[in-house]
Amino acid sequence: MRRSSEETKAVILAAARDRFAESGYQAATIRAIAADARIDPSMVMRYFGSKDQLFAAAAEFDLEFPDLSDVPRADLGAALVEAFLQRWTRDDGLIVLMRSATTNEEAAERMRGIFAQQLLPAIAHLQPNDAGRCAGLIGTQMLGMALCRFVLRIPPVVAMTNEELVHWLGPTLQRYVDGA
Template sequence: MAFTERSAATRTAILSAARKLLIERGYEAMTIRAVASLVGVDPSMVMRYYGSKAGLFSAAVDVDLRLAEVDRPPADRLGELLVRHFLARWEGELSDDVLIMLLRSASTNPMAAERMREVFETQIAAFVARLTGADDAAYRAGLVSTQLLGLALTRYVLRFPPMADADVETLVRDLGPAVQHYLTGGDRT
């Protein structure tokens, strides 16, 4: 294996170990030493690639909501499509644990909260602006986020039985109209 291949493999292993610790035990337990120990490298190697615990955290929670993969449906189905996409992102073919870990961490960790704000601004608000062309797209994206993050919190973190037990189609049917209203409802005055 060439040097750059080994380097890439080590970087990937470090990120995987950091994510594992973040998901299982939280930010405080994701120390440079703990990550290095899981990977079987010297802590200086982790520092070489990521510079600090904050740098490692930032790389480990690099979230791509994959909104570019969302097809543009008829205007009256935007809410349904967005709910379906997020459910696929959380638990379907597009899922990973990073989003849920970030949601769990955001209420207690300032870096996680800042990362959530960045994801909102660079991905969700931009997506809603592209989708709707509304002058108040950031506000509408905020409303959409209250629904989707509330769903994620109750379904995946708190595991409220009605939400955790509901099937995807039921959630799409019941939440889609609310998200649709937030996306395309009347002007705010």
């Protein structure tokens, strides 16, 4: 069965996300991604040009940060944890970046871009006096949790429900938002 060019591109991108999430940038190869997509490696190059360009497409990640203006101030920490958990469980985009950011400067730059362009402006509305520090601390908690849960798969963290994570991490994020 023949696929349209858009379908082929989507299949390649899905295979790349899975492979980059599983192996990281360095270990993922065009041949492996092509095999996962059940296509010839030349098709990957045709649609994406290079491994770097394929990675750039696979590593696109929008936090889809929710509007928290209606959330009572005392509940912002819990709402932030919930928002991050809901977003990260929808796709592997962040895991692709996390696995690769320590060994690939482009991935690290994308993580910094997410911080500067998406998280920092959203946090500035919640904590205008010290948005950079607050966003940085929120990033440490959420990235640490994501690393332990989704990448390293530390059993006690994986076993926790989202509600348990909100219970444990929400108060910490609340302290950052409150500036205490």
